[in-house]
Amino acid sequence: ETGVTQSPTHLIKTRGQQVTLRCSSQSGHNTVSWYQQALGQGPQFIFQYYREEENGRGNFPPRFSGLQFPNYSSELNVNALELDDSALYLCASKPGGQADTQYFGPGTRLTVL
Amino acid sequence: AQSVTQLDSQVPVFEEAPVELRCNYSSSVSVYLFWYVQYPNQGLQLLLKYLSGSTLVKGINGFEAEFNKSQTSFHLRKPSVHISDTAEYFCAVSERRTGFQKLVFGTGTRLLVSP
Numbered sequence: 760e761t762g763v764t765q766s767p768t769h770l771i772k773t774r775g776q777q778v779t780l781r782c783s784s785q786s787g788h789n790t791v792s793w794y795q796q797a798l799g800q801g802p803q804f805i806f807q808y809y810r811e812e813e814n815g816r817g818n819f820p821p822r823f824s825g826l827q828f829p830n831y832s833s834e835l836n837v838n839a840l841e842l843d844d845s846a847l848y849l850c851a852s853k854p855g856g857q858a859d860t861q862y863f864g865p866g867t868r869l870t871v872l
Numbered sequence: 873a874q875s876v877t878q879l880d881s882q883v884p885v886f887e888e889a890p891v892e893l894r895c896n897y898s899s900s901v902s903v904y905l906f907w908y909v910q911y912p913n914q915g916l917q918l919l920l921k922y923l924s925g926s927t928l929v930k931g932i933n934g935f936e937a938e939f940n941k942s943q944t945s946f947h948l949r950k951p952s953v954h955i956s957d958t959a960e961y962f963c964a965v966s967e968r969r970t971g972f973q974k975l976v977f978g979t980g981t982r983l984l985v986s987p
Contacts, residue, residue: 761915792973801876801962801977802916815972849915853973859923861973863908863915 763864782850784831874899878978893948895963
């Protein structure tokens with residue numbers, strides 16, 4: 760148990776739709792990151808939020824956006840879904856200011872038809 | 873930028889045999905190193921990490937890894953595997969940078985333990 764939860768577990772959408780994925784971190788974890796894991800691949804970094812501000816982004820287009828809230832919850836939003844967005848989306852949290860362990864949630868499996 | 877190469881996509885091994893999963897990385901700056909395990913339909917669990925100090929790192933479930941700076945390697949080892957070790961293993965690096973931590977993962981090695 761990492762203390763990080765994600766919802767929903769599974770989700771099916773069609774091309775062009777928008778989706779919101781949610782993550783709840785441990786109390787005190789001011790940093791949250793999101794990763795995309797395509798089938799058979801390692802996770803790819805999407806972005807990181809620290810105290811509700813985005814402070815780093817990977818090679819993902821602007822239609823991937825996020826929010827982080829004061830209650831240690833966060834969201835990943837994806838607009839204009841494409842077939843290639845089908846993947847497992849993982850959030851990870853850690854105490855802010857420490858280059859230390861990220862704790863991963865179980866992930867949300869998104870299927871785009 | 874950093875990159876990680878996991879040379880073996882799949883490693884079959886018999887129960888109670890030793891195993892080594894290989895990981896090489898590339899980076900122009902100092903990095904932290906991690907090994908994560910992923911069981912089917914689950915998220916990632918940290919096995920061990922190297923931040924500084926002794927280059928031999930011990931983790932959970934009897935795993936250990938050795939950081940070799942000259943070889944830019946961080947191979948994972950276990951002297952005797954169990955059926956329950958069957959999973960996907962990911963090596964990852966992050967730049968040494970307080971606060972910001974972007975994990976760069978390898979493509980993973982599937983460990984298959986058979987009786």
